[in-house]
Amino acid sequence: MVTAEKDIEEILGKYPNASRDALIPVLQAVQEARGYLSREVVLRIGRHLKLPASKIYGVATFYNQFRFQAPGRNHVQVCRGTACHVKGSAAVLESVKRVLKVNPGETTKDGEFSLEVVACIGACGLAPVICVNGEFHASVTPQKIQDILDSYRGKAR
Amino acid sequence: MFEIEVNNRKIEARKGEMLLGALRRNGIHVPTLCHMENLFPTGACRLCVVEVNGQRNLVPSCAFPVYEGMTVQTHSPRVVRARKTIVELLLADHPDDCLYCVRNGNCELQKLAEQLGVRERRYTGAKSAYKLDISSPSITRDPAKCILCGRCVRVCEEVQTVSAIDFIGRGSKATVSTAFEEGLNVSSCVNCGQCVVVCPTGALREQSHVKEVLGVLNNPSKFVVVQHAPSISVSLAEEFGLKAGTDVVGKMTTALRRLGFQRVFDTSFSADLTILEEGSELVQRLTTGGKLPMLTSCSPGWIKFVETFYPDLVENLSTCKSPQQMMGAIIKSYYAQRQGIDPKSIYSVSIMPCTAKKFEAQRPEMGSDGTPDIDAVLTTRELARIIRMRGLDLAALEPQGADTPFGERSTAGKLFGATGGVLEAAIRTAHWLVTGAEMENLKVQAVRGLEGRKEARVKIGELELGVAAVNGLGNARKLLEELRAGRSDLHFIEVMTCPGGCIAGGGQPFNGDAEAVRARMQALYKIDRDEEQRVSHRNESVQRLYKEFLGKPLGEKSHHLLHTHYAPREVVM
Numbered sequence: 235m236v237t238a239e240k241d242i243e244e245i246l247g248k249y250p251n252a253s254r255d256a257l258i259p260v261l262q263a264v265q266e267a268r269g270y271l272s273r274e275v276v277l278r279i280g281r282h283l284k285l286p287a288s289k290i291y292g293v294a295t296f297y298n299q300f301r302f303q304a305p306g307r308n309h310v311q312v313c314r315g316t317a318c319h320v321k322g323s324a325a326v327l328e329s330v331k332r333v334l335k336v337n338p339g340e341t342t343k344d345g346e347f348s349l350e351v352v353a354c355i356g357a358c359g360l361a362p363v364i365c366v367n368g369e370f371h372a373s374v375t376p377q378k379i380q381d382i383l384d385s386y387r388g389k390a391r
Numbered sequence: 392m393f394e395i396e397v398n399n400r401k402i403e404a405r406k407g408e409m410l411l412g413a414l415r416r417n418g419i420h421v422p423t424l425c426h427m428e429n430l431f432p433t434g435a436c437r438l439c440v441v442e443v444n445g446q447r448n449l450v451p452s453c454a455f456p457v458y459e460g461m462t463v464q465t466h467s468p469r470v471v472r473a474r475k476t477i478v479e480l481l482l483a484d485h486p487d488d489c490l491y492c493v494r495n496g497n498c499e500l501q502k503l504a505e506q507l508g509v510r511e512r513r514y515t516g517a518k519s520a521y522k523l524d525i526s527s528p529s530i531t532r533d534p535a536k537c538i539l540c541g542r543c544v545r546v547c548e549e550v551q552t553v554s555a556i557d558f559i560g561r562g563s564k565a566t567v568s569t570a571f572e573e574g575l576n577v578s579s580c581v582n583c584g585q586c587v588v589v590c591p592t593g594a595l596r597e598q599s600h601v602k603e604v605l606g607v608l609n610n611p612s613k614f615v616v617v618q619h620a621p622s623i624s625v626s627l628a629e630e631f632g633l634k635a636g637t638d639v640v641g642k643m644t645t646a647l648r649r650l651g652f653q654r655v656f657d658t659s660f661s662a663d664l665t666i667l668e669e670g671s672e673l674v675q676r677l678t679t680g681g682k683l684p685m686l687t688s689c690s691p692g693w694i695k696f697v698e699t700f701y702p703d704l705v706e707n708l709s710t711c712k713s714p715q716q717m718m719g720a721i722i723k724s725y726y727a728q729r730q731g732i733d734p735k736s737i738y739s740v741s742i743m744p745c746t747a748k749k750f751e752a753q754r755p756e757m758g759s760d761g762t763p764d765i766d767a768v769l770t771t772r773e774l775a776r777i778i779r780m781r782g783l784d785l786a787a788l789e790p791q792g793a794d795t796p797f798g799e800r801s802t803a804g805k806l807f808g809a810t811g812g813v814l815e816a817a818i819r820t821a822h823w824l825v826t827g828a829e830m831e832n833l834k835v836q837a838v839r840g841l842e843g844r845k846e847a848r849v850k851i852g853e854l855e856l857g858v859a860a861v862n863g864l865g866n867a868r869k870l871l872e873e874l875r876a877g878r879s880d881l882h883f884i885e886v887m888t889c890p891g892g893c894i895a896g897g898g899q900p901f902n903g904d905a906e907a908v909r910a911r912m913q914a915l916y917k918i919d920r921d922e923e924q925r926v927s928h929r930n931e932s933v934q935r936l937y938k939e940f941l942g943k944p945l946g947e948k949s950h951h952l953l954h955t956h957y958a959p960r961e962v963v964m
Contacts, residue, residue, distance in 0.1 A: 273571055277963065286554035286579065287570035287963050296561045302571070 241267045242275055246282045254285055261294055270301040298353070303341045306348035308386040310334070311365040315354030322375075323362040327351065329376035330364070333383055346387060396462040410452040411439055414465060421465055422474065422503055424540040424591055426453045428905065430549055436540055438474055438503070441465045449473055475507040481538045483514035484563075485592075492536070492593045497901050499591035500538060521566065526574025528753050529582035529598055529746040529897075534566045537594035543567060543586035550890060551864040553696070554964075555580035567594075570963050579699055579964035581864070583692035583888045584746030584770075584897015597746045597898060600767040601777060607738045607766075608651040614732055617652040618718045618797070619643065619742040621659045622808030622893040623771055625914035626744065629900045629907060630775035631785045636910030638918065641790020643774075646783050647742075648791065656797035658741065661718035662804035662816070663927035664936070665689065668953055669711045669813075670820040670927075671944035673883055677854070682706045684857075684874070684881040687813050689713045691751035692888030692897075694957055696864050701871050702959030710954040712764075714807065715741050715748055716757050718797060719764030720952040725940045726797070740767045742774050744808070744896030747888065756955045770898025799932040802919040809912040810862035810892035811838035811845055814885040818849055818858065819926045826852040833925050839916070841891050841909065844870060846881075857881040863890035 245263045249256045260283065264275055271294060280287045294300040312327045331337060334347050341348040357363045360372035364382070371382055394401045397419060404413040409432060414421050424436035432454040440449035442464040449470060452463075464470060482504060489495050521534035541558070544567055548554045555578040559568040569578040587595045607613045624640035633639070647655045673685050688694055688709040697704055712720065719741070723734040741748065745768075751757060752765040769777070778785060792798065803819055806812030815835045822830045837847035838858070843866035846859045857880045861867045867886045874881075889896045894911035895903065903911075919925060927933065941948045 276570070280964070286548075286557075288554050288557040288559075288568075288578070289548075291570040291572075292557035292559050295559050 242278060246279070249282070252283055254283060254289075257283055257285065257290065257293055258297075261290070261300060265300060269305045270303055272302075272304075298351070301339060301348075301350070303339065303348065304345070306341045306346050308347050308367055308383075309350065310347055310383070311350045311352045311355065312338075313353075313355045313357070313361070313363045313365070314351050315358065315361075317358035318354075318362040321361040321373075325376045326362050326364065326374055326379065329379040330383070333380050347383065393459045395457055395459070398463070398465055404457040406457075408457055410441065410443075410450075410455045410457050410461075410463065413457050414441075414452060414463075419465055421452055422506070423453060424499065424503075424538065425542065427542055427545060427589065430545055433541060433545075437477055440470060440473055442467050442470055471507070474503075475509060478503050478507055479509055479513050482509065482512070483516055484519055485538065486518070486535050493596050493599075494593040498593065519563070524575055525598065526576040527580060527582065527598060528576070528750045530575060530580070530584060530587060531596050531598050532568075532575060533594050533596070534568065535594075536592045537567055538592060539565060539567065540591060541567075542589040542591070543595055546585045546589050547580075549865070551581070551583060551585060551888075552868045553579055553581055553583075553864060556586070573963065577963055579962050581692040581695040581699065581888065582747035582750040582897075583864070585889060587746060587897055588895075588899065588901065588903070597770050597773065598749055599773060600740075600749065600769055601773050604740055604767050604769060605777070612736060613738045614654075614736050615652050615738045615740065616654040616656060616722055616726075617647050617740045617742060618656040618658045618661070618715070618722075619647070620715070620744055620808065620893060621657075621662060621805045621812075621915070622744045622896065622899075622911065623742050623774070625808065625911045626771055626894060626899050626903070627775060627785070629903065630772065631778075633786060634910070635903070635907035636914040638914050639785060641792070642785050642788040644793055645788040645791045646778050646785055649783055649788075650777060650781055652740070654794045656718060656722070657793045657800050657804075658714045658718055659800035659804035659807065660797045660930065660932060661714040661721070662689075662807040662813075663801050663930040663933050664717050664721075664953070665711055665714045665807075666803060666813075666816045666820045666927035667933060667937075667944045668717075668949060669709050670817050670824055672709055672711065673817065673821060674824050675945065677856075677882065684884050685709055687883075687885045688957075689807065689813060690747070690886060690888045690893075691745070692747035693864065693867065693886045695747070695750070695960065696867070696888070697871075698957055698960040699962055699964060700868070701875075704871060704874065705957050705959060707874075708957050710956060712757065712953055712955050713748075713751060714804075715743060715768075716751065716764050716955075717953050719752075719757075720759070721936065721940075722797070723762060723764060724759075724952055725936065728940075734762060738766045739764065740769060741765055742769050742771065744771050744893040744898045745889075746770060746897040748898075756957075759952070771896075771900060772898060775900070796932040796935065799930055801924045801927050801930050802922045803925055803927045804930070805918050806915055808893045809839075809915050810841065810887045811835075811860040811885065812892065812915065813887075814838045814858055814860045814883070816927055817883065817885075818851070820928050821856075822851045823926065823928055825854060829926065834919075838885075841905075841912065843890070856883060858883045858885075860885040860887075862887040862892050864888055866890075 338351040364371050395404045402417040421439045423439045434451040434454035439452045441452045444462040524532035628637035628639045644655050686707045727734040749768045752768050803816035838845045838860045844861045849856045891908045895908045
């Protein structure tokens with residue numbers, strides 16, 4: 235039996251007799267509440283909307299905004315928009331991946347950091363830019379990544 | 392009907408149809424990859440593009456309706472260039488291992504590259520890396536070879552309503568995969584293999600048992616027996632270029648002996664046995680108030696479908712094992728005893744039109760004392776591969792008969808290969824069980840043919856039974872929903888997982904179109920028409936089996952060897 239907690243039932247309760255057109259709003263609401271889409275929650279949504287899990291997972295992976303792992307205590311966003319790209323964000327992302335040993339969409343084993351790639355944060359003047367827990371770091375270089383991330387380690391959000 | 396102009400020639404088109412249909416009917420071949428007969432066009436692969444007057448861009452003929460006065464170019468330089476580019480782009484992210492690929496020689500992508508004259512690599516780039524999924528006992532997924540045509544996704548969702556797989560991710564990272572990209576074994580996949588049959592490349596294939604079987608055939612300490620399912624002898628021919636619907640049972644038997652199988656048995660024998668057990672079970676349920684309607688249990692994909700999606704109806708499933716498993720069970724008990732062979736030294740192979748049979752054979756319920764009833768399952772295609780490997784010319788072989796005692800069969804058992812066949816065979820024997828007399832006309836026309844659902848009211852003595860035969864799990868689902876909603880006029884329902892039944896199973900030859908499937912079905916009907924022994928209960932070897940060993944249908948031995956139970960199953964769905 236798939237169990238989901240009260241918060242999820244509350245969200246689903248707002249979509250009685252819903253079908254597949256409610257899928258994306260439901261996924262967004264659930265991610266808003268939980269920070270990510272767990273396996274159990276995806277299965278619960280499937281039962282509610284009468285959709286197979288493969289379909290929900292397919293839709294959710296189509297969009298960049300959905301995560302399937304719980305976010306870390308510190309959430310790192312690396313901008314890969316055009317301006318940041320021109321200013322070398324590819325190397326920045328590589329550096330973050332190397333330091334954290336995770337891929338975008340994943341969370342480090344100790345739960346300290348999660349990594350997300352975003353298309354544009356809207357701070358092109360600061361390119362290349364990364365954003366940790368909502369704090370922007372401007373003109374970063376691959377060499378600066380270790381220090382920036384270390385400054386968050388052990389610090390609650 | 393009106394005329395349209397194609398390649399400066401007039402052809403007839405029907406109002407409302409898509410251009411591709413008109414072209415094909417008139418013998419104009421336009422290649423496709425995503426197109427599927429009887430399903431709504433997606434226009435995804437763009438290989439069927441043509442030039443239509445007044446259209447600035449090339450249009451996909453599969454999704455473009457005909458209209459009066461249209462003029463079409465199907466093979467102009469512009470069109471051909473576009474098609475070639477598409478194939479070249481597909482090849483740019485495709486492994487170059489054709490020589491090692493299971494689909495070498497019958498791959499649609501390979502054929503297209505050849506037809507379009509692709510002779511150099513114009514596009515190069517990084518190849519995507521994927522993991523092979525070998526978790527399923529029936530089907531291997533190799534996403535590296537997938538060209539994202541979507542045929543597997545559609546057959547799984549729209550025909551079978553299983554939806555174990557879907558498109559995952561986006562753009563260059565898109566793949567066909569399961570929910571959470573887990574193994575197929577923990578998904579809702581029922582192992583039917585319809586995805587394998589529609590796959591144009593080697594991305595989906597059966598979990599092969601060829602190596603194991605070749606291994607034991609060369610092992611003198613093993614006594615290797617083989618059984619072949621009713622539909623094999625009428626479909627194997629196509630693998631060797633013979634006309635669809637040619638019955639090669641004798642030649643196939645010879646080939647199996649040449650391959651080294653020590654005994655060749657016919658699963659149609661155990662189909663007859665199934666009918667006696669299942670017919671008796673039906674009569675018992677009718678007379679003692681058992682769960683009705685009774686659902687057949689020969690098709691393992693269907694069994695898993697019920698266990699997964701309709702756990703509330705598991706009790707309605709017949710407790711009979713499938714003919715494959717019954718044969719396996721009696722070979723390792725009765726036959727071993729009779730021949731004085733240690734059951735552990737018997738290696739039991741079955742040739743099946745089916746990938747789900749591989750799954751069924753390894754179900755823990757399907758054996759006794761840790762010894763499986765069946766050791767390996769080969770699909771029709773795998774058998775053809777082994778025959779070719781051994782250099783046997785099937786067409787030239789002298790036909791031989793099957794071995795006793797499990798080579799004898801009625802034509803009723805043979806009918807199991809087509810949708811409605813189990814039902815027809817069961818009606819014949821149920822009539823005899825209930826009234827003690829044979830039916831006047833054994834042919835039950837109402838349950839024949841390839842329609843998705845066939846229903847009939849059958850009079851057996853005083854009884855009037857509501858019966859139905861459905862094929863394809865989508866059709867089964869509709870009927871099950873009616874049952875859940877309270878429909879109660881049916882007593883016996885035959886369900887075949889694959890559309891058309893075993894003749895169109897997931898292990899059958901590739902490129903078997905609707906015509907080929909029809910021809911295979913007609914071949915089975917012809918056997919039933921031409922032969923004398925047409926009812927399962929007159930199979931003398933079955934009678935002897937009861938006399939010497941089993942006792943009576945539903946007896947204690949039968950219960951132990953030929954029946955099992957099914958249980959609800961939790962998977963990702």
